[in-house]
Amino acid sequence: MTPERRRDAPLEGGAVGHAWIDGNPVALDAAAAEAARLLRAARLPVIAGLGTDIAGARAAIALAQQLGGVVDHMHSDALLRDLAVMREAGAIMTTPNEARLRADTVLAIGSALQLWPELQQNLQRPPPAPEIGSERGERRVFGLCAPRGQTAAAGSRAIGRGLDELPALLAGLRARVAGRPVHSAPALRRSLDALAADLQAARFGIAVWWSAELDALAIEMLCALVDDLNARTRFAGLAVAPPDNAAGVVQVCGWTTGFPPRTSFGRGRAEHDPWRHDARRLIASREADCVLWISAYEAAAPGPTGGLPLIALTGADRRPTGARVVIQVGRPGLDHDAVEHVPMTGTLAAVAARAPRDTVSVAQAIARIASCLPGTPAC
Amino acid sequence: MLTRIAGGHVIDPANRRDGVGDIWIRDQRIVDPPGDGARPDATYDVAGKIVLAGAIDIHSHIAGSHVNAARLLLPESHAGAEVSCVPPSFATGCRYAAMGYTLVVEPAVAPTYATQAHLELADIPIIDKATLAVLGNDDFLLDLLRRRESAAAVRDYVAWTLATARSLGIKVINAGGAAALKANVRAFSLDDLVPYYGVSSRAIVEALQHAVHELGVPHPLHVHCNNLGLAGNVDTALATIAAAEGLPLHLAHLQFYGYGKDGPRGFSSAAAPLAEAVNGARNVTIDVGQVMFGPTVTISSDVLRQFNARHGANPRKWLIQDGDGNGGGVVPYRYRADDFYNAVQWAAGLELFLLIGDPAQVFFTTDHPNGAPFTSYPDLFALLMDRDLREQWIATSPPEAMAMTTLKSIRREYSLSEIATMTRAAPARLLGVRDRGHLGGGARADIAIYSDDRDRAKMFRAAHLVFKDGEPVVRDGEIVRIRWGRALDVRPDHDGAIARRMNDYCGERYGLASSFMRVPDSALPRPDPFECVPCVQ
Numbered sequence: 001m002t003p004e005r006r007r008d009a010p011l012e013g014g015a016v017g018h019a020w021i022d023g024n025p026v027a028l029d030a031a032a033a034e035a036a037r038l039l040r041a042a043r044l045p046v047i048a049g050l051g052t053d054i055a056g057a058r059a060a061i062a063l064a065q066q067l068g069g070v071v072d073h074m075h076s077d078a079l080l081r082d083l084a085v086m087r088e089a090g091a092i093m094t095t096p097n098e099a100r101l102r103a104d105t106v107l108a109i110g111s112a113l114q115l116w117p118e119l120q121q122n123l124q125r126p127p128p129a130p131e132i133g134s135e136r137g138e139r140r141v142f143g144l145c146a147p148r149g150q151t152a153a154a155g156s157r158a159i160g161r162g163l164d165e166l167p168a169l170l171a172g173l174r175a176r177v178a179g180r181p182v183h184s185a186p187a188l189r190r191s192l193d194a195l196a197a198d199l200q201a202a203r204f205g206i207a208v209w210w211s212a213e214l215d216a217l218a219i220e221m222l223c224a225l226v227d228d229l230n231a232r233t234r235f236a237g238l239a240v241a242p243p244d245n246a247a248g249v250v251q252v253c254g255w256t257t258g259f260p261p262r263t264s265f266g267r268g269r270a271e272h273d274p275w276r277h278d279a280r281r282l283i284a285s286r287e288a289d290c291v292l293w294i295s296a297y298e299a300a301a302p303g304p305t306g307g308l309p310l311i312a313l314t315g316a317d318r319r320p321t322g323a324r325v326v327i328q329v330g331r332p333g334l335d336h337d338a339v340e341h342v343p344m345t346g347t348l349a350a351v352a353a354r355a356p357r358d359t360v361s362v363a364q365a366i367a368r369i370a371s372c373l374p375g376t377p378a379c
Numbered sequence: 380m381l382t383r384i385a386g387g388h389v390i391d392p393a394n395r396r397d398g399v400g401d402i403w404i405r406d407q408r409i410v411d412p413p414g415d416g417a418r419p420d421a422t423y424d425v426a427g428k429i430v431l432a433g434a435i436d437i438h439s440h441i442a443g444s445h446v447n448a449a450r451l452l453l454p455e456s457h458a459g460a461e462v463s464c465v466p467p468s469f470a471t472g473c474r475y476a477a478m479g480y481t482l483v484v485e486p487a488v489a490p491t492y493a494t495q496a497h498l499e500l501a502d503i504p505i506i507d508k509a510t511l512a513v514l515g516n517d518d519f520l521l522d523l524l525r526r527r528e529s530a531a532a533v534r535d536y537v538a539w540t541l542a543t544a545r546s547l548g549i550k551v552i553n554a555g556g557a558a559a560l561k562a563n564v565r566a567f568s569l570d571d572l573v574p575y576y577g578v579s580s581r582a583i584v585e586a587l588q589h590a591v592h593e594l595g596v597p598h599p600l601h602v603h604c605n606n607l608g609l610a611g612n613v614d615t616a617l618a619t620i621a622a623a624e625g626l627p628l629h630l631a632h633l634q635f636y637g638y639g640k641d642g643p644r645g646f647s648s649a650a651a652p653l654a655e656a657v658n659g660a661r662n663v664t665i666d667v668g669q670v671m672f673g674p675t676v677t678i679s680s681d682v683l684r685q686f687n688a689r690h691g692a693n694p695r696k697w698l699i700q701d702g703d704g705n706g707g708g709v710v711p712y713r714y715r716a717d718d719f720y721n722a723v724q725w726a727a728g729l730e731l732f733l734l735i736g737d738p739a740q741v742f743f744t745t746d747h748p749n750g751a752p753f754t755s756y757p758d759l760f761a762l763l764m765d766r767d768l769r770e771q772w773i774a775t776s777p778p779e780a781m782a783m784t785t786l787k788s789i790r791r792e793y794s795l796s797e798i799a800t801m802t803r804a805a806p807a808r809l810l811g812v813r814d815r816g817h818l819g820g821g822a823r824a825d826i827a828i829y830s831d832d833r834d835r836a837k838m839f840r841a842a843h844l845v846f847k848d849g850e851p852v853v854r855d856g857e858i859v860r861i862r863w864g865r866a867l868d869v870r871p872d873h874d875g876a877i878a879r880r881m882n883d884y885c886g887e888r889y890g891l892a893s894s895f896m897r898v899p900d901s902a903l904p905r906p907d908p909f910e911c912v913p914c915v916q
Contacts (some may be wrong), residue, residue, distance in 0.1 A: 087454060088696060089694065090696055098701065098702060129520075129577075131562075230686075251444075255447050256468065256502060259451070350899050
């Protein structure tokens with residue numbers, strides 16, 4: 001099945017059942033008009049969460065631009081940590097599917113693999129790519145600072161108990177890969193030497209991490225280790241993509257504004273600042289004065305909003321408490337066709353609804369809100 | 380709606396027109412003069428202005444995952460008042476339109492990333508767009524060649540790729556080089572063999588060249604050769620030209636292959652012999668990929684080259700994508716006028732422009748943003764049209780670099796008519812878009828009107844008027860109307876069996892149905908996003 005139905009097809013806006021004001025069911029049009037009234041009254045509205053498909057993110061960014069507001073994603077902390085390394089240093093990266101196909105050596109940091117069972121299962125099997133030919137063998141998985149009781153797959157080896165040991169271990173590993181001495185206990189040095197030799201013996205190795213549990217400096221050291229290993233062999237990094245289409249939303253943000261999320265239009269043009277335009281900080285400091293929360297995949301709660309007017313576009317039946325306006329939206333790729341980031345290939349793809357339902361998409365809901373604002377065509 | 384563009388100096392080499400006269404537009408098309416009794420609904424008096432067809436850029440990296448990675452890598456480039464070397468989609472369309480461009484081709488879209496590229500293109504306003512799909516390091520093609528499958532099988536795969544990725548043509552980038560890098564090969568030339576597959580770069584290029592030609596795709600295979608940027612690589616370019624064996628072939632950003640090994644530093648311009656080879660090969664077209672000085676970013680699916688260049692990044696940050704098929708890399712770079720190597724590169728590009736005789740054989744590009752951002756085009760037009768200006772630049776260049784080129788000896792100046800051929804008539808022919816690149820009856824009313832100014836850079840930086848599909852969109856370099864263009868694609872016939880085969884292959888290779896690569900109209904934000912360009916029968 002292919003997505004043929006246009007997501008911006010006209011909707012029946014008068015029906016009651018998927019929108020609420022102060023907890024009372026209302027017609028979609030009424031909810032949209034009230035949301036528009038709140039957003040228009042705000043001096044600095046923040047559009048946060050951004051758990052939505054490409055069309056939804058695009059509409060949200062356009063709305064922020066129209067309102068002079070801010071866009072942020074609920075997983076920006078993790079996203080921006082990986083991006084910070086790219087923006088300050090260098091990185092050789094690959095996709096999960098390339099890792100599945102070709103990696104003969106896997107360095108798994110922390111609980112990266114446990115967090116993504118599909119990838120973990122794939123990496124427990126030998127690499128299937130035909131082109132690695134006669135060199136094909138078992139895949140070797142090494143754990144670095146995997147949490148206690150969660151060491152990597154059977155047949156693999158692990159070093160380090162907790163992530164607090166990671167910086168020192170990475171420093172030691174980099175030193176030993178480069179043939180420099182390290183000052184450490186003999187047992188640890190033997191482990192480091194063995195691991196350094198194993199990594200250098202890789203034909204194509206990957207280091208996989210989950211940036212939510214590392215800091216930017218650890219990621220930078222890891223990327224530098226990967227770069228060093230490429231002096232002799234091939235190695236690449238693999239950052240596990242956060243959920244809620246975070247990687248897709250970063251892409252839309254990139255081509256529409258030049259920046260990732262945490263971008264503000266408050267001064268008339270796009271400005272990016274990971275600290276200044278952090279939605280949580282803007283809400284806590286009350287620099288923001290209205291919140292539009294978007295969570296179409298899960299219905300994740302927006303976190304404390306400190307009494308600021310809250311408009312929520314959420315995807316499941318559970319409705320956030322305390323919201324002035326709630327519009328229930330369809331789940332992208334499930335209830336309606338969508339374009340979203342596909343984690344295994346690392347690409348954006350058109351996905352047909354798995355269980356099509358007559359729902360409002362985030363893009364449609366925002367179009368409805370925007371149509372009630374001055375400067376856009378009337379409702 | 381009937382519009383008259385009155386009294387301008389019309390330069391339309393495709394219709395052998397070069398003189399003062401009118402252009403008439405009815406709705407979206409140029410029409411023959413309707414006769415004395417006709418009353419236009421609008422008249423634009425453009426006496427003293429230069430009237431050209433809308434310009435066409437055949438090779439400019441304006442969309443896709445690597446371009447977007449470059450945007451995200453360079454937040455500082457978007458922060459100031461200056462235009463970024465990788466502007467967001469909206470600014471890209473506006474800046475191109477302001478210079479009189481109405482069609483731009485993004486030349487490097489991996490089929491797996493086609494949806495993202497088309498989403499980005501759809502958000503570029505005003506101009507029309509197209510993509511070239513990248514093949515030649517992908518396992519499927521290499522495996523077809525390894526198994527010595529038929530030419531028909533290669534054709535079906537190429538046709539399926541064009542239809543799936545919604546592309547106007549096919550590009551091959553360092554054929555086999557990216558696949559070789561995956562096996563830890565660090566240098567790769569035309570007759571080297573890709574490990575495991577056992578096929579040479581030459582064989583990959585030849586197979587794709589034949590497939591594209593036999594399918595009737597108007598744009599010939601677009602080739603990014605091996606050994607980009609290396610001293611002595613002119614041999615690779617000359618060998619690639621010879622390998623074309625009379626069939627149509629387009630060589631991209633040839634300047635980056637115009638290097639010899641002469642001189643005390645072992646680096647010299649070999650543009651003169653290269654231009655001579657192009658002059659002698661009428662089946663070959665090239666674009667230059669001119670270097671202009673300043674900060675920019677290199678964005679390339681030649682992952683082998685980018686991998687080897689990563690530690691020369693300026694500023695020191697970079698991203699290498701060891702991805703499916705080609706992968707790619709983003710490496711910021713600053714071309715310096717006082718740098719010996721950069722000055723030789725600059726001169727070599729100009730030599731190609733000036734020593735290739737037929738302006739329909741050499742195309743105007745900077746390989747945006749690899750040689751320079753497209754916003755530097757006006758300065759480059761001025762250099763081509765003004766010998767004295769070139770003298771001034773040469774005078775401030777490192778003499779030891781100028782000694783390694785023939786630039787100083789070249790007296791040629793491009794005429795406006797030659798510029799119109801190079802940037803309008805010839806690209807339309809090369810891409811097979813017959814209703815563009817000229818101002819004859821039936822043509823799409825894409826028109827760029829400039830104030831005739833001795834300062835050619837000033838003239839080309841801000842068009843006096845631009846019409847897109849008959850609508851005025853630019854006045855004196857300012858955007859006066861936002862509209863949305865379409866993406867051009869080709870849809871050659873092919874055997875339906877390839878679709879089933881690709882679905883099985885994608886299941887194994889990606890764990891997904893082949894539809895994950897498909898770009899349906901409904902994935903894009905505006906209705907009717909594509910325009911089909913007919914194939915040659």
